[in-house]
Amino acid sequence: MARPSKxxxxxxxxxxxxxxxxxxxxxxxxxxxxxxxxxxxLRTWVRDADGRPVVAGASQDTEAEPARLRAENARLAGAEKEWHPEREIPCRAAAYFARETK
Known part of the structure; x- marks a missing residue:
């Protein structure tokens, strides 16, 4: 049991x-x-009053961040079969430099 506050x-x-x-x-x-x-x-009091964790310096957009990340993950997971230059260019560059070092 928690100790009563002074x-x-x-x-x-x-x-x-x-x-x-x-x-x-x-x-x-x-x-x-x-x-x-x-x-x-003080941080605990504020967190308990808000009912959510308090992160110093966090912006008000922190609630939108998980939704944005989930949408991006879904887009990237569904895009496995599609051609994306942002994925292919690093792969080609890695293959080029691997051949060059042999």
Whole structure:
């Protein structure tokens, strides 16, 4: 069982609001130093409040990234039988240089 927090819920919500107000300009470490708390504790509070992991410096497009990568993977997997110059040029170059070194 987790140990009860020494900080009140009101303090935590104020700390989260302070970090959100300065997000992008100040780091967790800077805000935590002003509040005399551990930076990882502040990061955990913010992550728990959002219900998702907090990555410092992450853009707002992080939700769209997995969908874009899945679409690109599907395109590349379905393209095995099609001719693609972006795949053939490196293969031809590797074959050329392999012949040249013998």
């Amino acid at each position: 900080c009140s819920a009101e303090f935590r919500s104020d700390a989260i609001a302070l970090w959100r107000a300065s997000a992008g300009r100040r780091t967790f470490k800077d805000v935590a130093a002003d509040l005399n708390v551990d930076p990882e504790m």
